[in-house]
Amino acid sequence: MARGSDKTILRALAGEVQAVPPVWMMRQAGRYLPEYRATRAQAGDFLSLCYTPDLAAEVTLQPIRRYGFDAAILFADILLIAQALGQKLWFAEGEGPRLEPVRDTSALRAAGDIHDTLAPVYETVRILARELPPRTTLIGFAGAPWTVASYMIAGRGTPDQGPAHALKDTDRAAFAGIIERLTEATVDYLSQQVAAGAEVVKIFDSWAGSLKGADFADFAVAPVRRIITELRARHPGLPIIAFPREAGQGYVGFARATGADCVALDNSVTPEWAAEHVQKDGCVQGNLDPRHLVTGGAALGAETRRVVEAFAKGPHIFNLGHGITPDADPDNVHRMLAAIRGD
Ligand code: CP3
Numbered sequence: 344m345a346r347g348s349d350k351t352i353l354r355a356l357a358g359e360v361q362a363v364p365p366v367w368m369m370r371q372a373g374r375y376l377p378e379y380r381a382t383r384a385q386a387g388d389f390l391s392l393c394y395t396p397d398l399a400a401e402v403t404l405q406p407i408r409r410y411g412f413d414a415a416i417l418f419a420d421i422l423l424i425a426q427a428l429g430q431k432l433w434f435a436e437g438e439g440p441r442l443e444p445v446r447d448t449s450a451l452r453a454a455g456d457i458h459d460t461l462a463p464v465y466e467t468v469r470i471l472a473r474e475l476p477p478r479t480t481l482i483g484f485a486g487a488p489w490t491v492a493s494y495m496i497a498g499r500g501t502p503d504q505g506p507a508h509a510l511k512d513t514d515r516a517a518f519a520g521i522i523e524r525l526t527e528a529t530v531d532y533l534s535q536q537v538a539a540g541a542e543v544v545k546i547f548d549s550w551a552g553s554l555k556g557a558d559f560a561d562f563a564v565a566p567v568r569r570i571i572t573e574l575r576a577r578h579p580g581l582p583i584i585a586f587p588r589e590a591g592q593g594y595v596g597f598a599r600a601t602g603a604d605c606v607a608l609d610n611s612v613t614p615e616w617a618a619e620h621v622q623k624d625g626c627v628q629g630n631l632d633p634r635h636l637v638t639g640g641a642a643l644g645a646e647t648r649r650v651v652e653a654f655a656k657g658p659h660i661f662n663l664g665h666g667i668t669p670d671a672d673p674d675n676v677h678r679m680l681a682a683i684r685g686d
Pocket of ligand 1: 372383
């Protein structure tokens with residue numbers, strides 16, 4: 344289906360090797376762009392931006408206009424699903440997300456009841472499906488259950504996901520119940536994004552790296568495998584990208600274990616290692632260290648070429664190892680794109 348498509352991202356996800364890899368960036372709509380800061384100011388606050396379809400679509404389109412990326416990623420946040428399940432969510436200015444912590448599912452809504460809250464997100468997807476250039480792929484997304492649960496249980500971001508580990512280790516049934524509810528809700532949420540026009544979905548497991556041994560199998564692999572299996576049953580052939588960030592050795596075999604078409608790589612693994620051990624199973628996405636977009640210079644060009652060349656023999660989508668940061672220089676993105684093309 345995707346082979347021969349004029350959408351380079353879909354071709355890479357179908358396994359095609361391209362002379363110049365398609366490219367987009369995590370957090371490509373963000374505070375490093377003056378036009379994002381202006382639209383965010385217009386929205387008033389971050390959550391209003393996420394829930395106002397015209398403005399969320401506008402910030403999604405801004406980096407496409409400026410840079411011509413091959414993919415646009417829906418502008419939203421992985422924590423909206425916690426709010427849709429009935430949990431209080433707010434963003435403390437300059438401090439990140441805050442939630443009223445949960446320890447079990449007693450205060451949460453049923454998975455099927457999330458859509459009233461999330462309807463504006465589906466509307467954003469519909470606007471984007473109409474307005475994106477024909478060659479640009481639209482990516483929808485959700486957080487993986489473990490990462491979303493880590494915020495729901497702690498009530499905030501934590502360096503080591505300590506509260507979520509503690510609940511997992513002291514009240515396994517309550518913890519597994521939260522993961523189960525999130526898994527069901529995530530299938531429904533992503534399915535609605537696809538129905539609205541998302542062509543690819545990405546599952547962000549930013550804290551997968553803190554799950555070790557059997558916990559990695561139970562909570563980083565199994566829920567993601569279930570989400571992928573159920574989504575594919577509803578949407579045959581849907582391309583899916585999984586991002587088990589900082590999984591290290593856990594990246595090996597992750598695509599086969601979950602059914603993902605593409606594994607996104609963080610920059611703690613070298614592209615040479617990942618080409619040998621991960622790309623052998625299919626498409627990979629990544630993995631330039633985002634700090635090069637802050638520091639620029641010769642290292643930006645050299646490291647960009649290193650990533651392109653290390654992955655040149657297999658299907659590859661160029662991306663960063665994590666989101667672009669607010670202090671990045673927007674002109675460095677142009678320099679990265681020139682280096683990818685070999686200019
Ligand atoms: O990538 C994109 O351009 C799409 C939009 C997107 C956002 N967040 C917008 C956002 C996506 C895919 C996310 C995912 C997300 N959100 C993750 C997983 C990926 C990762 O970064 O590891 C996580 C853990 C979150 C939760 C979250 N949202 C945190 C911890 C924060 C605060 C940190 C920060 O950067 O401020 C957010 C806020 C957030 N989400 C911003 C953006 C653009 C910044 C908000 C602002 O404008 O003030």
